[in-house]
Amino acid sequence: MINIVVFASGSGTNFQSIIDAVEEGKINGRIRGLITNKTDIQSIERARKHNIPHVTIYPGAFDNQSEYVDTLLTRLANWETDLIVLAGYMLKIPSAVIENYEGKIINIHPSLLPKYGGKGFYGINVHQAVLENEEQESGCTVHIVTEEYDEGPVLAQRKVPVYDTDDAEELAKRVLKQEHQLLPEVIAKLANKHSKT
Ligand SMILES: Nc1nc2c(c(=O)[nH]1)N[C@@H](CN(C=O)c1ccc(C(=O)N[C@@H](CCC(=O)O)C(=O)O)cc1)CN2
Ligand SMILES: NCC(=O)N[C@@H]1O[C@H](COP(=O)([O-])[O-])[C@@H](O)[C@H]1O
Numbered sequence: 001m002i003n004i005v006v007f008a009s010g011s012g013t014n015f016q017s018i019i020d021a022v023e024e025g026k027i028n029g030r031i032r033g034l035i036t037n038k039t040d041i042q043s044i045e046r047a048r049k050h051n052i053p054h055v056t057i058y059p060g061a062f063d064n065q066s067e068y069v070d071t072l073l074t075r076l077a078n079w080e081t082d083l084i085v086l087a088g089y090m091l092k093i094p095s096a097v098i099e100n101y102e103g104k105i106i107n108i109h110p111s112l113l114p115k116y117g118g119k120g121f122y123g124i125n126v127h128q129a130v131l132e133n134e135e136q137e138s139g140c141t142v143h144i145v146t147e148e149y150d151e152g153p154v155l156a157q158r159k160v161p162v163y164d165t166d167d168a169e170e171l172a173k174r175v176l177k178q179e180h181q182l183l184p185e186v187i188a189k190l191a192n193k194h195s196k197t
Pocket of ligand 1: 086089090091092093094098107108109110118119120121122144145146147148149150151152
């Protein structure tokens with residue numbers, strides 16, 4: 001059974017979709033823990049309600065980057081992590097973590113990468129850029145996490161139409177609905193592959 005650790009920075013609706021899929025038996029895995037970079041976010045409440053351990057780890061709490069990275073790696077090892085899922089996580093995953101979990105970190109991004117990815121493209125900013133460019137379609141992407149933001153191999157995507165009448169919030173809502181389907185589907189496939197190894 002695959003051990004999953006989720007990273008989140010905000011409301012955690014994608015985190016909730018993973019929780020639901022695990023509890024419904026759609027993902028052959030267990031969520032060993034939640035790591036956040038903030039303390040006052042709904043993701044933490046979601047973890048508490050579902051008896052999922054949580055820890056807040058953020059760079060500013062440490063004297064240097066090395067202590068921060070070591071703390072992340074120790075926590076991930078203690079949870080016997082097989083798969084890391086970035087679910088609305090807004091900080092860059094350090095290189096050392098990527099090296100230790102190469103190919104085992106995935107991220108959900110609210111655009112059709114490679115379009116509208118990279119530094120500055122997070123949350124509502126992504127949808128605003130899509131509308132500013134008068135795109136006819138958008139969507140979401142699950143990809144492998146690599147050194148730079150949003151450059152890793154794409155695992156899966158889902159498309160949504162963009163309407164002339166859309167504002168950023170309406171588009172975000174339409175994309176988010178697809179994220180909640182796509183992310184658990186990808187994790188379920190990775191979990192099944194893991195169970196065969
Ligand atoms: N090493 C990696 N770390 C992360 C990746 C990645 O692909 N490689 N993906 C991001 C998630 N993400 C898009 O999907 C993303 C998140 C945040 C940013 C960004 O520009 N952040 C700002 C800071 C925002 C804040 O502090 O709230 C910044 O770096 O200036 C871009 C893309 C997660 N980590
Ligand atoms: N570049 C990263 C990024 O923009 N991620 C996006 O943040 C939102 C988090 O929502 P949630 O906290 O409700 O899951 C989601 O739309 C996710 O795709």
